[in-house]
Structures are given as C-alpha cells and as structure tokens.
Amino acid sequence: MAKTSPYESGELTDSMFLILLTIINPIHGYKIMQKIKDMTDNNIIIGPATMYTTLKKMRAAQWIDEIPSEDGKILYQITNKGRDILINDYRKKQNIVDIAKKELGEEYE
Amino acid sequence: MNKYRFCNGLAIFPEHDMKMLSDMSRSGWHIVGLSGLMYKFKSGDPIPYIYSVNFEKTVDDNMLDIYSESGWEAIVLNNGYQIFRATEGTAPIFSDKQSEIDILKEQRNLCGKGALISLTILIVFIMVFYLTDIRNGLELLIVIPIVCFIFTFFPFIGSVFHIRRVCNKKE
Numbered sequence: 001m002a003k004t005s006p007y008e009s010g011e012l013t014d015s016m017f018l019i020l021l022t023i024i025n026p027i028h029g030y031k032i033m034q035k036i037k038d039m040t041d042n043n044i045i046i047g048p049a050t051m052y053t054t055l056k057k058m059r060a061a062q063w064i065d066e067i068p069s070e071d072g073k074i075l076y077q078i079t080n081k082g083r084d085i086l087i088n089d090y091r092k093k094q095n096i097v098d099i100a101k102k103e104l105g106e107e108y109e
Numbered sequence: 110m111n112k113y114r115f116c117n118g119l120a121i122f123p124e125h126d127m128k129m130l131s132d133m134s135r136s137g138w139h140i141v142g143l144s145g146l147m148y149k150f151k152s153g154d155p156i157p158y159i160y161s162v163n164f165e166k167t168v169d170d171n172m173l174d175i176y177s178e179s180g181w182e183a184i185v186l187n188n189g190y191q192i193f194r195a196t197e198g199t200a201p202i203f204s205d206k207q208s209e210i211d212i213l214k215e216q217r218n219l220c221g222k223g224a225l226i227s228l229t230i231l232i233v234f235i236m237v238f239y240l241t242d243i244r245n246g247l248e249l250l251i252v253i254p255i256v257c258f259i260f261t262f263f264p265f266i267g268s269v270f271h272i273r274r275v276c277n278k279k280e
Contacts, residue, residue, distance in 0.1 A: 006207065013207045029171055030178035048179040048193075049163045049202035052172045053212050074171050
C-alpha cells in the first residue's frame with residue numbers, strides 16, 4: 001500500500017481511473033456506476049461508498065466540478081486539472097502495457 | 110411488537126454488529142433505528158438481508174441516490190455513521206481498499222483530535238480541583254469531559270484496528 005495518497009501522487013486506482021473516464025461529459029452521480037458496468041461488460045462494479053468518497057475526494061483535489069442541474073441533483077464533470085491527471089496516468093499505463101507486449105510477444109495478445 | 114438489542118460499538122466491532130443485524134432479519138426482526146446504544150427491531154417476514162456500515166462525516170441526497178441506485182437502502186442516517194441494507198448478493202458498498210481506508214482515516218483523525226481535546230480538558234479539571242478547595246457541586250461537571258473522552262477514544266482505537274484489518278484484507 002502506497003504511503004502517499006493517490007490524490008497527491010496522481011497514481012490512480014482502477015476505480016478512480018474509470019470514474020474520471022465517465023465524467024468527461026456532465027453526469028449524475030448515481031448514473032456513473034451503471035456507465036462503468038456497461039463500459040466494462042459488467043465486469044467491474046463500483047460500490048456506492050467507494051463511489052461517493054472518491055467523488056468527494058476528487059472534488060477536494062479539484063479534479064472534478066459539481067454542477068447543479070434543473071432537478072436539484074448534482075452533475076459531475078472533469079476539470080482541466082482532472083483531465084491532465086487522467087491523461088498522464090493513461091500514458092503511464094499505456095507505457096507499461098507496451099513494455100509487456102514487447103516482452104511477452106504476440107502469443108499473449 | 111418491538112425488540113431491542115445493545116449496540117456493541119459500531120466503530121469497534123462493525124462486522125460483528127452487521128452480522129447480528131443480518132441474523133435478526135433472517136429470524137424476522139428488522140432493524141428500524143438506532144437510538145443511543147440500542148438497536149430497535151420490528152417484526153416482519155424473515156428475509157436474509159445483508160447490512161453495511163459507513164462512517165461519512167455528513168449525509169446528503171446525492172449520496173443517498175448513489176446508494177439506492179446500487180440497491181442499498183438507508184436504515185440509520187447520522188452524520189458520522191450510517192447503516193445500509195440490501196438483499197443477499199448485492200455488491201458490497203466498498204469495491205476497493207483505498208476508498209475504505211480514506212474514510213476510516215478521516216474518522217480516526219477526527220476522533221483522535223476529539224479524544225486529545227477532551228483528555229486535555231479533563232486534566233485541567235483534575236488539576237483545578239486538586240489545587241483549589243472549590244467544592245460546590247461544580248466538580249460534578251467533570252463527567253462531561255469523561256463522557257466526551259470515552260465516546261471519542263474508543264471509536265479512535267476502533268478505527269485504528271479497523272484500518273489495519275482493511276489493509277490486511279485480500280482484494
């Protein structure tokens with residue numbers, strides 16, 4: 001377990017990574033979980049406590065914005081800072097996968 | 110008809126209490142609230158519900174929408190602790206360790222601060238009464254910092270152990 005918080009290091013957990021991906025366009029909090037289920041063919045289910053805490057922490061870190069919608073609920077959307085963090089982490093993950101591809105060869109594709 | 114059971118200390122043995130609530134539901138007694146240190150149950154059909162506790166500092170509608178969308182119904186809602194219920198097979202409220210540890214650390218820090226402050230007040234109280242001869246009933250006020258200390262120190266210890274358990278849990 002890393003000692004520094006991922007909100008400081010920018011090293012995203014899988015849940016954080018997926019949540020950021022779903023809020024590129026404004027979305028209701030409760031719809032994020034369904035979207036992640038759909039995106040991952042029901043393989044990843046984010047629990048509500050994990051979802052809510054992660055959103056709260058991301059907001060405190062200014063990775064996401066809360067926009068009030070007409071029905072009184074809150075919409076979440078990624079900020080420029082959040083987008084930078086997401087893209088940074090994406091490149092890091094991509095890089096490690098590229099290395100693995102080279103080392104493992106085609107048969108593991 | 111109602112039944113009551115003592116709360117074993119939500120912050121210290123949360124799993125123990127959640128299992129008890131689940132066992133009660135299986136035998137047809139469903140929790141309707143927690144007042145003080147007592148769980149209150151009402152009788153109904155036996156249903157194998159599962160229960161979970163969380164320790165969010167504050168509660169809002171937005172949060173409840175997210176829970177109900179996941180199949181978790183709020184049973185006890187207080188700032189600081191919340192109990193949720195779902196049918197068997199519902200995915201757990203925490204899906205990764207990081208988020209669970211984040212919340213527990215918040216709780217630990219808050220209770221730790223509270224315990225430290227009430228302990229300081231308690232020591233000042235004891236010194237004042239030890240060094241002076243004031244004996245006019247005011248000394249009974251010492252109960253206040255003692256109670257505050259108990260209700261912050263035990264949750265503090267509870268969250269320290271809880272964090273350790275979550276850290277050692279296999280994912």
